[in-house]
Amino acid sequence: MARLMTNLYDVSKCTACRGCLVACKDSNQLPAVMEPFKGNYATHEDTNGNTYTLIRFIEHEDPVDGVRWNFLKYQCMHCLDAECMKVCPKKAYRKTEWGATIHDEDKCIGCQYCTYACPFGIPKYRTRTDTVTKCTLCYERVEEGLKPACVRTCPSGALTFGYRDELLQQAEARVKFLRANGFPRATIYGKLELGSGTNKIYVLTDTPDKFNLPVDPKVSANTWVWQDWIKPYAGWLIPVALGASAVSFVTNRLINKGDDHAKGGHE
């Protein structure tokens, strides 16, 4: 495997200008999704089929720190051991050698199993293309020598792109600095999470829960069943592993769209 490359996101430098969110839409040709303002600057509560990355705005207050306004850029974590890849019945996901988890819309049948399996709830179904979609780490830019769109646009320097091992060293130094300078609970996120870590590295100024991140992200039980036990047997076992309501939905898609693709010669 080649040397991993990724983003380092340092929340202590982020001003939540959301240039990353818009640059992502520009680069990936994504339309706006209008939702009304409900009292939080983050009008997107979650990623969606037309929004691969977003910024969370979270207020905290305690007697020691006073008011804190935590920002968090949220997108695909590009897990090194990616569950989406394991569960996809059509092998639409793959890893680039440098660590991006990318998804081939031509292969995707929109079954959405990955959306349930992802420990971060990232992939989302998009009606207009009838596929699932998510952040690609801008592999098409990176492979032509450009930074990912979000990194290129970041005015404050919160986002950097480079080799994962080097960025981890930088992150560790930064955490050390932050701990000594008013953020005693500063931590790295993504180094070891999910066992092997993610191919996105966060420097957090506080514990992950203060950013609404899972403190110990876990792969759902269903996934383990699918991956290690059911998958080797064939599609007919799917209903056993899934909740009843999802059964017909997923199987129909698998069958119908799979047929279309077969006819279209994609496989």
Add this chain to the structure above:
Amino acid sequence: MKVTRRQFFKVTGASAAALAVVDLGFDLEPAAAATKKLRIKNIKPVPTVCPYCASGCGLVVYSERDAAGKFVKLLSVEGDPDNPINRGAACAKGAAMFNLREIYDAETGEQIINPKRVQKPLYRAPGSEKWEEKSWEWMIETIAERVKETRDKSFIHKEKIADGSEVIVNRTEKIASLGGSGLDNEEAYLWSKLARSMGLVYLETQARI
């Protein structure tokens, strides 16, 4: 796919003629199985400056052109990596510059001209509830007539001042002008020249508010 270290392209020192589009210190050979191609590959970026706050960040415009070099459609607008002020960065506003001209339709995802952009001169008659499309020629001629009518009717050529003498004041207080901070220097200058030659004294820009 193989990762190789190739020429180190640095953004500093690049000139207008050779705008750097490569901003990483490493380069990768294109992935054989890449499902998506870089849309701005080999497209020459055109440098401009952001029209929002006055920081003066540089932006580059990528557009598709036909074989004869004629503009076809917009591809992307990004921060200008050569500009020393922003070094390729752009906030949400700067990053949204593509939308100033074109948008992706929410339903279909199709690229269309921003429907809010006005494409023809519009006229609203007194008491009317709607706009009507007019030609540029008609608009310019009619506005010139209104200016002349109002100016001539209200023009103060000479005025008696406190010491009893008469001075030429050449002004009209019936026509006013507002705005201009969004204009280019050349535009603002010409407007200043024209407005003052018309005799305008109610001349104000956003600097006041």
Add this chain to the structure above:
Amino acid sequence: MSPAFGRGVMTNHIVDLKNTDVALIMGSNAAENHPITMKWLGEAKRVRGAKIIHVDPRYTRTSVISDLYAPMRSGTDIAFLGGMINYIIQNNLYHKEYVLAYTNASYLIADGYDFKDGLFSGYDAAKRTYDNKTWDYQYEADGTTVLKDPTLTNPRCAFQLMAKHFSRYDIDSVCKITGTPKNKYLEVLKLYTSTGAPNKCGTIMYAMGITQHTVGSQNVKSFANVQLLLGNMGRPGGGVNALRGENNVQGATDMALLFHIIPGYIDSPMNNAANKDLVSYLKAVTPGAAKLPAANMDEFRAAVAAGIPNSGYKVNTSKWVVSLLKSWWGDACTKNNDFAFHYMPKRDAAKNYSHIAMFEAMYKKEIDGLFVMGSNPVVGGPNANKEQTAMCNLKWLVSVDLWLNETAEFWTYEGWERPEKNGKVEQRNPKNIDTEVFFLPACAVYEKEGTAAQTGRWVQYRWKGAEPVGESKSDLWIVDELAKGIKKLYANSTLPQDEPLKNMTWGYGHGEEPEPIAVGLELSGFTVADKKPIASGFGSLKDDGSTACGNWVYCGQMATKPDGSLLYKPMNRDNKDNSKTGLGLYSNWGWAWPVNRRIVYNRCSVQPDGVTAWPGDDARVLIKWDATKVSDPLKPEVVGSWVGDDVCDCVKTAPPDKAVPFLMRPEGTGCFFAAKASFKEGPFPEHYEPWESPQKNLMNKQEFNPAIKVWEPEKQGKVEEYPFVGTTYRVVEHWQTGALTRNLPWLAELMPNMFVEISEELGRLRKIENGDNVIVSTTRGDIEAVACVTKRIKPYIVDGKEVHMVGALWQYGFKGYATGDPANRLTPHVGDANTMIPEYKAWLCDIRRA
């Protein structure tokens, strides 16, 4: 700023922020409204270990990134900064050598000058104005040489008077007014005043949070005093840095799209004896020239050549004025017709023509026609209900914009929807609005070419990256067509009053489209005989009609290439830092006015001797005196020159003892004491409450600025009815009135609706929960908005009482993808005493659930 330093511009530039040791961001939400500043402050933090302080009524995205945040009640900046001035003086923290050499601290002040009960000497209560004749220096018998006390101990010296004036601003009194917790205030004082050390530089960054007050100019003057005391002016990483809000508001101001000036910051002519002909006018606008005996241009020129005491560099004003007249009226501007000076419109000296005054006049049906060039007063104007009503009195309106904004559609049904039916605004309907509206579609910034001056005075060229949409056109084309169309109607006129239009030179380029570079040449200046650009800058302009220059501050931006074609310097794209010490001057990127100087007042970056760096600060020296250098090979007898990475902001060949640091000031120094007509309300800043305030003035007996014009006394809200402080602001996702962002889906989705921010405490008091719809009311109007109830806003404890604040975005209107009521329907028609900038930032309101 002009009264303190001589120019009203951002002194340093964006990239220079990386050279700072401490940044004080006050009255600015830089992270949101000037996001790229965070890149360079981040660099300063990373490389220099710099600290950022944010002082603001709200905890914003800028506060998050700061090392220290201190809340301050809106409208109490002078108290906050007055306390800092006092702290610096009391604790001897000022930069002594700097203060002595580069400021007017030692100047003795006239005996008649006095200050009592909140009033300076010379106040006329009936007229609400001052007679400023006592706001002056003491002079020697010659009447021009100022008396000084280099020991700074004379009780009548500017320094001692300043010390006395601000001695009342002790920490407890300040915190009682501002509502800042005392420990936070002390932290700010300690951290920021640490930049008084000779090897430290602190920068102050401000924006409309400072200027949009009835005391806006004096707020800025307070910054100036702090920075001069700490020796932070004219040095990298220092400065008083106005972060301007519109991409070319600097350029539009330079071009004088303002009533009180003509291009190049020269007062516009008025209808009085002092302006009756060119020589009278030049005497009036050239500092120190008023009493010159010169009766004609030849005599005036001789007087200038001989030197005018206390004039500063503005002694050259006649060259700028005549070259401007020449560029506008060409052959019709001659020595025999007073260089066509009478063509220039003369405003009524007794009248004010500023934004508020314009709409007051329109409201009284005094204006028939209005051009709106990419502006949106129905959203952005103060007391927007009144301004929208005033527009109904227009006979015609020309609106030039990309979008049908709220101003272009002020007459529609939508435009008159209000959340409350009450007497505050008369309801209109299109059928009874008789205004003819002409909407001219302009093209977008990257669909045309031209230059713009950013906040740090860098002029950069924008190339055309796309074709205009539909029939939309560049503003240059539109202005050109209008000019040609109007000139045509006057072509046959024989009336003298039509000569300014008839004889106006016009013709830019060769084809249908006017060429920006042709305008750029006129702007930059040329010799009349050969039309060649004056590349050497404004020092070469003449007042005999042999040079033409549309704006002297832009002189030198055009040069000639070796092949004879024009070199438009804003097109320069060499982004190598020319500074040997890595200061990030980028002098070959674009062009900066004046004469490509990147940091103004840079004479202060080196000690008075002109050769020694400030102790421990060698890397931040911008220029130095080289006693052996000959700067002009044609004048080998002139030995000695200023050299360095930046263009010196002093006379290049003047030796250190003659090279004054603030050459645009008559004094040649930075001014603590702002003499004579500098300000309408006094030579030193003094705290007055906003026009509408919940609090009595604790500092003196005047409630609000005694020198402001009160347009609508009956509209002054009272605290009993409107108990909360209202303020307005912006967010990063929208720009100004939102016309250029609420029409962009990607930005509309991020900030889709109008909202107001209140504290959890105020939420409980008014039973408002996060996300509720609320009505905010003032005497001027009512708006509906979504409530954002947040921990980031806290009530202020002011003089022992709890004061609540309602924060309103002012960027919404009824057009576009993102909509909402304009907050300016709430704001008052009252402005700063000097600039007339409206008091958007502090007013009284009430809030309740809708």
